[in-house]
Amino acid sequence: MPDSAYPAMIDILRDFLDDLASASLDETTIGALTADLSDWRGRLEPLKAGEDERMFGRVDDVPGHGQVMCPAFAIEEQDATSVRATVSFGDYFLGGNAAAHGGAVSLLFDEVLGIPANSGPAMMARTAYLHVNYRAITPMNRPLTVTATLYAVEGRKRFVRGELKDGERLCADADGLFLELLPGQQ
Numbered sequence: 166m167p168d169s170a171y172p173a174m175i176d177i178l179r180d181f182l183d184d185l186a187s188a189s190l191d192e193t194t195i196g197a198l199t200a201d202l203s204d205w206r207g208r209l210e211p212l213k214a215g216e217d218e219r220m221f222g223r224v225d226d227v228p229g230h231g232q233v234m235c236p237a238f239a240i241e242e243q244d245a246t247s248v249r250a251t252v253s254f255g256d257y258f259l260g261g262n263a264a265a266h267g268g269a270v271s272l273l274f275d276e277v278l279g280i281p282a283n284s285g286p287a288m289m290a291r292t293a294y295l296h297v298n299y300r301a302i303t304p305m306n307r308p309l310t311v312t313a314t315l316y317a318v319e320g321r322k323r324f325v326r327g328e329l330k331d332g333e334r335l336c337a338d339a340d341g342l343f344l345e346l347l348p349g350q351q
């Protein structure tokens with residue numbers, strides 16, 4: 166989306182969520198923020214649109230397709246069957262004891278494994294299963310490497326493996342089955 170300020174707005178929204186998650190809030194700040202957010206709800210509500218007209222999560226060439234559900238990852242290398250990206254878990258994704266939330270790690274794997282699972286010209290594939298092993302804590306606020314490789318295709322079934330690493334240390338790995346949708350399948 167050339168010339169749009171949308172990607173920069175999503176970056177700020179990510180930073181905002183990290184700031185909010187890491188702040189110790191006093192009542193005055195909570196009140197002011199509630200009023201501002203409520204004002205924004207009023208402005209956005211009339212702009213509600215169908216899935217095809219929305220931008221959130223539907224923008225190409227922007228980390229995470231322009232959504233904030235999942236930590237933003239930057240693709241460093243990609244071919245027809247594999248992808249390698251850098252990712253950092255901001256404070257918004259904190260689980261506890263300085264480790265990322267396991268659900269955020271799974272969400273990251275779903276997104277990243279979904280790339281080689283959907284890189285061909287065939288119909289889109291949906292996640293049928295995603296098995297995640299948490300091997301060591303995933304540290305916060307530092308660059309990590311996430312990889313995914315399509316290692317087998319059997320009919321509609323696309324099998325993808327992934328790893329999340331802090332340097333040489335394996336934080337988590339995943340195995341996913343993605344099923345190519347049938348024509349007309351949602």
Ligand SMILES: CCCCC/C=C\C/C=C\C/C=C\C/C=C\CCCC(=O)SCCNC(=O)CCNC(=O)[C@H](O)C(C)(C)COP(=O)(O)OP(=O)(O)OC[C@H]1O[C@@H](n2cnc3c(N)ncnc32)[C@H](O)[C@@H]1OP(=O)(O)O
Nearest residue numbers: 275276279280283289290291292293294342344346347351
């Ligand atoms: C429109 C797709 C959207 C996703 C892609 C979006 C964008 C892509 C763009 C760019 C790509 C970049 C990034 C991708 C980002 C994200 C990708 C994440 C996608 C998701 O996050 S998506 C949400 C979570 N996902 C669901 O919401 C699925 C709910 N579910 C269903 O919609 C059905 O369940 C379905 C369609 C999966 C299968 O249904 P079905 O009726 O077509 O197939 P059926 O059940 O007959 O299974 C056929 C053969 O697979 C075996 N099989 C099935 N399931 C299995 C399992 N769990 N374990 C082991 N084997 C399994 C059977 O045993 C049989 O095997 P066999 O033929 O050998 O007997």
